[in-house]
Amino acid sequence: MPRVTRRSVLKLAAASAAAATAGCDALAPPHHDPSREKENAVSPHAADHAALSLNAPDALLSIAQMGFPWQTHDPFIACMHHDDHYPAGNEQMGPAASLDGRDLGQDFAGKDGWRMYHGLHVPGFPQHPHRGFETVTVVRRGLLDHSDSMGATARYGGGDVQWLTAGKGIQHAEMFPLLQTDKENPLELFQLWLNLPIVNKMVDPYFSMLWNDTIPKRSVRDAAGKSTELAVIAGRYEHTQAPSPPPNSWASQPGSDLAIWTLKLEPGARFTLPAAASGSNRSLYYFRGTGLRIAGQPIPDYHETRLRADRAVTLEAGKDESELLLLQGRPIAEPVVQYGPFVMSTREEIRKAYEDYQRTQFGGWPWPSQDPVHPREQGRFARRPDGRIERPA
Secondary structure, X not given: OOOOOHHHHHHHHOHHHOHHHOOOOXXXXXXXXXXXXXXXXXXXXXXXXXXXXXXXXXXXXXXXXXXXXXXXXOOEEEEEEEEEEEOOEOOOOOEOOOOOOXXXXXXXXXXXXXXXXXXXXXXXXXXXXXEOEEEEEXXXXXXXXXXXXXXXXXXXXXXXXXXXXXXXXXXEEEEOOOOOOOOOEEEEEEEEEEEOOHHHOOOOOEEEEEOHHHOOEEEEEOOOOOXXXXXXXXXXXXXXXXXXXXXXXXXXXXXXXXXXXXXXXXXXXXXXXXXXXXXXXXXXXXXXXXXXXXXXXXXXXXXXXXXXXXXXXEEEOOOOOEEEEEEEEOOOOOOXXXXXXXXXXXXXXXXXXXXXXXXXXXXXXXXXXXXXXOOOOOOOEEEOOOOOEEOOO
């Protein structure tokens, strides 16, 4: 997984597009030097994982500490976990706190427990392009204001998921308005980059919302009565089926075995993760808690465990509540070349993506600013490209 920032790539991509403040979830830590960026050919199976102990069960392939972004495996490109403890908001829905000492436009340092990212007034990621893959954005706490070049817009959060197929090209903005002026505004989200197969890399963009109330939840109790809570965002758990993904997604292809779940185990709970298809890539990301065991193997906090997909494994929480993200899927197993906001299969296609973006702006930008946010009183909603309005139940 190459570590490059989207913002610096945007500067190269289109000098006429006011890209100096654009960007999205960073693919690099803040100390990264953009002047040293190179084009990267990515192996779908690339990994740098620590060895397991000699007595580890054969269902566990490797355990590795999670960095930023999290290491993922074909068909996933990357996973970014944002967990920011924003202060109370001001009149502009930005932080009611001093911004002195922050590298505005590229603020990833985590000063005081929160980041402005590429935002100058409101935290977030102003206007920026994508091509050749999908973003799956799971907002667990806080709110996200979305706007895109198709004319779609939304405010979502509290467990809602946006699934966006970039396809042949889209621009979007993702801003984090701080609505509460009398208390803190915590924000936590995952953004997954899911690859598209070559045949679908140039499909029309597609906007999809999965509201929290439409995402199936399961509560599974062990023999001692302790519970594990599952949210099935993609795929199936037993007879519980996730909502339909976008039509051209790898997740929609027969046999893709794609799954995105979150799991929350209460202290001491045991849960058996059922077997999946042989040959699929399967990882558990342990992002909150201490004392977890997988198949009897102690797992340090904030570590990824790669599993043999065709083996059932038992998870056992320690004295603290444990939370995990499961990512699974049959590999697409095609060449991947990523450079910043574009994920294609050849270097020539990357060059063409830059040319197309400079020429067409992927349909232009219909919004009055690079970092649009909705009025404070606006609730959760989505307006689709055809103008239809939808709201959660």
